[in-house]
Every structure is written in structure tokens, then in C-alpha cells.
Amino acid sequence: MSKDRKNQPIWQADSAELFGTIELCEGVSIWPKVVMRAETHFIKIGQLTNIQDFVMIHIGSHETIIGEFCSITHHSTIHGATIGDNCLIGINATIMDRAVIGNNSIVAGNTIVKEDSIFPENSVIAGVPGKVIATKNNYVANRINAMAYYENAIAYSEQNYRRWSEQDYQDKVDSWKEQFESEILSIQSKS
Numbered sequence: 001m002s003k004d005r006k007n008q009p010i011w012q013a014d015s016a017e018l019f020g021t022i023e024l025c026e027g028v029s030i031w032p033k034v035v036m037r038a039e040t041h042f043i044k045i046g047q048l049t050n051i052q053d054f055v056m057i058h059i060g061s062h063e064t065i066i067g068e069f070c071s072i073t074h075h076s077t078i079h080g081a082t083i084g085d086n087c088l089i090g091i092n093a094t095i096m097d098r099a100v101i102g103n104n105s106i107v108a109g110n111t112i113v114k115e116d117s118i119f120p121e122n123s124v125i126a127g128v129p130g131k132v133i134a135t136k137n138n139y140v141a142n143r144i145n146a147m148a149y150y151e152n153a154i155a156y157s158e159q160n161y162r163r164w165s166e167q168d169y170q171d172k173v174d175s176w177k178e179q180f181e182s183e184i185l186s187i188q189s190k191s
Contacts, residue, residue, distance in 0.1 A: 004038075011082070012155035020059075025049075025068070029153035038064070046070065046085065050149035060097035067103070070147040082122065086142045093130075101125070104139045139187075140180040147176045 004021040011034040020038030024030075025047035033054045045051065046068035052159035053074045056062055060080015067085035072078060076089045083089065087101055090109035099117045100113055101107060107127035119125055124134040148164070149173060149184040155163030163169060 009011060009153075009159040025033045027150050027153075029149055029156075031055075041080075048146050048150050050153070052076075052149075062098065069150060071142065071145045073109075085184075086139050088138065088142045088145060096136075104137050104142065106138050107141070108133075118137065137184065138175065139184045143172060143180045144176050148173070 004068050006023045007022050007025065009030045012030040013034070014179040015032045016030045018032040018036045021042040022036055022038055022046040024041065025045060027048040028045050029050045031051060031053045034051050036057040036061045041063040043056045043057055043059060043064045043173065045066050049072070050069055051072050053055065055072050055075070056077045058079050062080055064078055065081055065085045066072065066078065069085055070083055070087045073088045073091045073113040075092040076090070077094045079095065081095040081099040082103065083095065083101045084103035086104045087106070089095065089107045090111065092109055092161045093107045093111045094112045095101065096105065098115055099113045101113070101119050102121035102123055105119060105122050105125065107113060107130065108124070111130040112128045113125065113130040117130065119132060122135050122137045123132045124136055125131065126133045140185055150164050
């Protein structure tokens with residue numbers, strides 16, 4: 001663990017390796033076999049974001065910034081890129097240097113986002129190279145996914161590895177859905 005690290009995750013697997021200047025905001029979870037390296041610039045992970053198993057996050061020609069309520073899923077690579085709030089980066093996706101993924105977006109599994117690519121909010125991005133294949137506001141679904149990992153991280157910190165199978169868990173999901181749907185309606189009515 002680096003001396004430069006700011007804040008502690010809500011839960012971090014023992015096998016995760018973090019080096020350099022890394023800022024973790026409140027509620028971040030870091031899952032098994034994650035590697036983060038920031039030798040020159042910095043990495044910032046926004047609140048309630050989960051960094052799932054086997055993810056590699058590195059700096060490129062500048063910092064790597066990942067927003068709030070994001071899910072960076074298994075085997076993804078983020079290299080010197082910026083990910084907005086409420087995003088889901090699919091399994092085995094690669095986001096390269098200086099790329100920008102707008103808020104509320106999804107990058108499909110196995111997608112490769114090339115250097116300097118910029119995608120607007122509410123994009124669904126897929127392919128090699130990644131292209132917008134649809135436009136959809138994924139705020140609700142992506143926040144629910146982030147909260148699911150937050151809830152699971154709390155359970156893991158208590159050595160409860162079966163939280164998602166417990167009876168009251170679905171009630172929590174329903175509650176989050178209602179809350180986030182209300183939030184998005186409020187946001188949309190103001191714009």
C-alpha cells in the first residue's frame with residue numbers, strides 16, 4: 001500500500017495492490033486481484049464506486065479519474081482516461097489514454113475505447129473500436145449496480161459472503177430503484 005494513498009475503501013480484498021498517489025472517496029470498494037498504479041500522475045475513484053476483480057487502473061499521459069456510482073467490472077483496464085458519474089464499464093473492456101466517457105453511460109464488455117475518444121452522456125458504447133450504438137440514460141440501472149456492490153462490500157467487511165441471497169436484499173434493491181427513479185425525474189424536470 002502506498003504512503004500517497006488518501007482515504008480507505010469501505011472494503012478492500014487482501015490481494016488488491018495499490019501504488020502511487022490514489023484518492024479513494026467515501027464508500028469505494030476494491031475487489032480481489034485489482035491493481036492500481038500511479039507513478040507520475042494520480043488516480044481518483046469517486047464515492048460509492050466499485051472496482052471489481054482483476055481490474056487494472058493505471059495513469060497514462062495524465063491522471064485517471066473515475067466518477068461516482070460507477071462499476072468497473074471484472075478484467076477491465078482503465079489507462080489514463082476519465083469516466084463520468086454513474087457509468088458501468090463492462091467485463092474485459094479497455095479504456096485508453098485521454099478517452100472520456102460521459103455520465104450515465106455503459107461500455108459493453110470486450111469493447112476497446114481508443115485514445116482521445118470522447119463520448120457524450122447517456123452513451124451505450126460497444127465494439128472494437130468502441131462506437132456509440134445507442135443513447136439511453138442509464139442513471140438508475142448504473143446506480144443500483146453501484147449500490148449493490150456497496151451493500152456487498154459492507155457484508156464482506158463483516159465476513160458475510162452471501163448478502164445478495166438474503167431475504168431483505170431485494171427490498172433494498174426495490175428501495176434504491178424507487179429513490180433513483182425519483183432523483184432522475186427531479187433532474188429531468190429541472191432541465
